[in-house]
Structure formats: structure tokens, C-alpha cells
Amino acid sequence: MSNDIIKLEHIDVTFHQKKQKIKAVEDVTIHIERGDIYGIVGYSGAGKSTLVRVINLLQVPSAGQITVDETVLYGQGAVQLSAAQLREKRKDIGMIFQHFNLMAQMTARENVAFALKHSPLSAAAKAEKVRKLLELVGLEDRADNYPAQLSGGQKQRVAIARALANDPKILISDEATSALDPKTTKQILALLQDLNQKLGLTIVLITHEMQIVKDIANRVAVMQNGRLIEEGSVLEIFSNPQNELTQDFITTATGINEAMMKINQQKIVKNLPSDSILAHLKYTGAVTDTAVINDIYKQYQISANILHANIEILAHVPVGEMVVILSGAAASLEAAQTSLKEAGVELKVLKEGSSEC
Template sequence: MSHEMIRLNHIVISFRQKKQIIEAVKDVTVHINQGDIYGIVGYSGAGKSTLVRAINLLQKPSAGTVTVDGDLLFADGEIQLSAAELREKRRDIGMIFQHFNLMARMTARENVAFALKHSKLTKAERHAKVDRLLDLVGLSDRADNYPAQLSGGQKQRVAIARALANDPKILISDEATSALDPKTTKQILKLLQELNQTLGLTIVLITHEMQIVKDIANRVAVMQNGHLVEEGSVLDIFSNPKEELTRDFINTATGTQEALAKIEQQDIVVNLPQNAMLVQLEYAGSSTDEPILNDIYKHYDVSANILYANIDILDDTPVGELIVVLTGTESRLEQAKNALTASGVTVKILKGGA
């Protein structure tokens, strides 16, 4: 049974800047379970990185409590551990960043070994561990290369191996794929997913892209201007977003916005017939097993012209959306709409309809 790995309760983080107080994080509570891949999404300046830096107290909160793996790290405005205890605790928390932060004059092997310089391992044990880590991230053949000789994805693999050197329980990824191309991003995300599964690593992903969350996370928090605006399982948030900001992020991730812009220019939509309406259908889970559009044609004589479709599997559950033109008499369209809603499909009329 997984336990709670990270508890951030009522975290406030404020800075003094030119005689005024800036509140970067405003009363945010986040609980992350052991083994979660937890995505924190928001635009630049939302407070994501500042909040996450409170986990290892690289950023000291102004108020709130921080508990990691059952140990209270921060409460009543004070760090609750001695300097040595905090150092020890920080070893449980690895970090990777957008710009890799590798040392240019060290080989891949030396970069990873550097993270072990305070460990109690013998030289031979250290060497074996570095080899094992490079193997784990698929970089054994590049051990003696310098960062300048490595691609972006390879550098990030070295950075991941280095972050894992002290056998952390938590890995924090701060926009770690935003400097990488889409194909490399997918490979790095797949690696993170494998590390999560094989090592039971709890991963906290900071990102401005919902696509990344959609690919590997199981829970997500959305931040805006220092506030937590929405939080839940990826399945819940994607199939039932409550906030406009969350919907924006999701529409970008699923490509719906781009599709809609093109659809609106299509002749069938520009000159939408009198007896037709353009609708967006969204569904999750079992409703995808039924031939719904087939049924409304059979029962209500309403035909459906599919202009766009997208299906994702989130947490083993199919989640999909369609943009279709439904055509039929006014009363039949109303019946079909009610039948769709009754079968668990969210129907949003984009154009036409009574």
C-alpha cells in the first residue's frame, strides 16, 4: 500500500522586492503519494517551481508545513531538522532541470560520480554504481563522452543518472524536457515512467505542457498566479475540467483548438444547413464501447458527419472527443442530444441548433 510521500500544507511563499512583498505561492496544499507521477502545470510565473523548491527547502516557506516521507521538515516558520539531518533528507530528493546543469569539463561518468563524492562507498563500489546508473538510463556507451559530445536527450539522461546517484525516493523534474524536441521528449518521459515503475520512484513534474502530464502522470495540479486552481486524477481533470485555464491547457494538449480553427472554415460549417448543428462530444470510459453515433441514426434518423476525433488512454481508461455535424429534424435532433447525454456523453453545441 503506498503511503503519503509529500505533504505541503497551506504553503505561502513571499519575497520582498523593491520595498513590496510579492506572494509567489498563496496558501497551497498538495499531497503526493509514494509512487505517484504528479504533474504541476501552469504558465510561467504561476509559482510552480517556487512551490516545488519548498519540498527540499531550497525555498523556505513564509508559512505552512512541509512533511516528506513522514518527517516534518518545516513548521511554525522554522526548519525542524538540524543542518546534518536536512542534508541527509535532501539526498532522498533528486532534481533534473531544463538546462541539464552538467559540468562541461567532466565526462558523463565523472558527472554522475560527482554526486557520490560524499557517499561512504569505496572507489570500486562507486565505479560499479556509476556504471549501473549509466546503464539504467541507456547511456553505457557514452560514459567517456563530454557533455559537448552529447545530444540534448543524452545530456538529460546523464542528469537523470546523476539525480539517481544517492538512491532518492523522489525525483523532481523542473521543465526537464522543454529544451528537447518532441521525439526526444517522448523518450525521456518513457524513461521516467520506467524509473517510476521499476524503482517505485515518486516523480514530481513541473511543466507548462498538459501533453506531458497526459503522457505519463496519474495526478495533476493546475496553478495560476500562485494559487492552486484545480487538482485531481489525470482522468478526472481531462474528462471533467472545472476551470477555464485547465480547459485551455487540455485543448492545447489534445489539439482540439487547432482542429476547431480549421473546422470553422470548412464549407459545411460556414454554410451549416438549417436542419443541422455542429457539436463537440466528450466521453470517458464505458460509453466508448457503444456504437453511439450508429444508434442515433438507427433510432432517431439523425446522421453524423465526423469532422474531428481524438481518443486518449488515460490511466487505462479511453477518453475521447468528437466534433460532428448532426443532421435531422429539430425534434429528432433534440431527442438524439438527450440520448447522447443519457449515455454519459457531454454534448456542447458549437453552432446551429435551437
């Protein structure tokens, strides 16, 4: 049996507006394994929300095949389930959204209970399930509060509890942290990660921020203009992006662009001495535990002025980068660069010193 819980194969979604045909999604194939936290990243209009609405047929595709948990939902140009079967299948797929979609006139408890309206459980069993769900998301003490009495993060926790009411196998998060401040975003992401581990929940994250994917996802797909342009493990994508747009997302997520703007304003960089280079170093895994900068000083007498350094842990693997001025004799500089590359460090010279400085 395949470990894929979601298989989207050659998905097209075409909208007809007046006399125009708009391809929102074009020939996209994605396989998501059970227990994955899978990020789909793209700017507005990339087609990511449309693609994800295909998973539970809130958006019927124009072509392709959709398989969820071994059941073909759509194929050969038609929905393959009856209306009743589709309703039942949709219980396996919970959804949370940017603006929470809570009912203002209901308390937190009532909002969660609403999802159990058609459940065969007794009233007492429903009440106990709602209590446990609010406890699971850390809101047991807010059960009788109305949405207006809750913060944005608390509202999203209620929405998550409601999405979990029917014991789904999959949770879709459609820009669910976009309306939240950075601290609350981290708390909600930590909650999603916890639910993924505790419940074995497969989570599909739609976002325009690679930072969110970096924080909790294990795989990522990048979309642009309705097409899938890159896909792989978060470690692969961050270590070796193949596409310019992916690189753009990553430099924003790691903060290197912002760092470079400040670095380029420094006097030492503007007037880089002739015996120096400004270099960007990237390294992964065991290399992060090695004193490579110290080694090149000892071996080649190359001094290092570190202007920026950062280490992330992606999928339990350390990934680091550094912007550094390396200074020394020309032959030693060449030898040191070769040594760093042989040690597994990706090195890019950003600027060479000039004798005119």
C-alpha cells in the same frame, strides 16, 4: 501510516523586493502519495517552481508545514532539522532541470560519479554503481563522452542518472523536457515512467504543458498567480475541468482548438444547413466502446459527418472527443441529443443550422 510521501500544507512564500512584498506562493496545500507521478502545471510566474523548491528547502517558505516521508522539515515558522540532518534528507530528493546542469569538463561517467563524492562506498563500488546507472538510462555506451559530444536527450539521461545516484525516493523534474524536441521529450517521459515503475520512484513534474502531464502523470495540480486553482486525478481534470485556465490548458493539450480553427473554415460549417447542428461530443470509459453514432442513425435516422475525432488513454481509461455535424428532422435531432446524453456522452452544440444558408 499515511501513504503520502510529500505533504505541503498552507504554504506561503513571500519575497521582499525594495519596498514591495511579492507573494510567489499563497496558501497552497498539496499531498503527494508514494509512487505518484504528480504534475504541477502553470504558466511562467505561476509559482510552481518556487513551490517545488520548498519540498527540499532550497526555498524556505514564509509559512506552512512541509513533511517529507514522515519527517517534518519545516513547521511553526522554522526549519525543524539541523544542517546535517537536512543534508541527509536531501539525498532522498533528486532533481533534474531544463538545462541539464552538467559539468562540461567531465565525462558522462564523471558527472554521475560526482554525485557520489561523499558516499561511503569504495571506489570499485562507486564505479559499478555509475555503470549500472548509465545502463539504467540507456547510456552505457556513452560513458566516456563529454557533454559537448552528447545530444540534448543524452545530456538529460546523464542528469537523470546523476539525480538517481544516492537512491532517492523522490525525483523532481523542473521543466526537464522544455529544451528538447517533441520526439526526444517522449523518450525522456517514457524513461521517467519506466523509472517510476521499476524503482517505485515518486516523480514531481513541473511544466507549463498539459500534454506532458497527460502523457505520464496520474495526478495534476494547476497553479495561477501563486495559488492552487484545481487539483485531482488526470482523468478527473481532463474529463471535467472546473476552471477556465485548466480548460485552456486541456484544449491546447488535446489539439481541439487547432482542429476547430480548421473546422470553422470548412464550407459545410460556414453554410450549415437548417436541419443540422455542429456538436462537440466528449465521452469516457465504456462509452468509447459503444457505436453511439451508428445507434442514433439506426434509431432516429440522424446522419453524422465526423469532422474531428480523438481518443486518449488516461490512467488506463479511454477518453474520447469528436466534432460532428448531426443532420435530420428537428424532433429526431432533439431525441438523438437526449439519447447521447443518457448514454453518458457530454454534448455541446457549437452551431445550429440556419435556413438562410
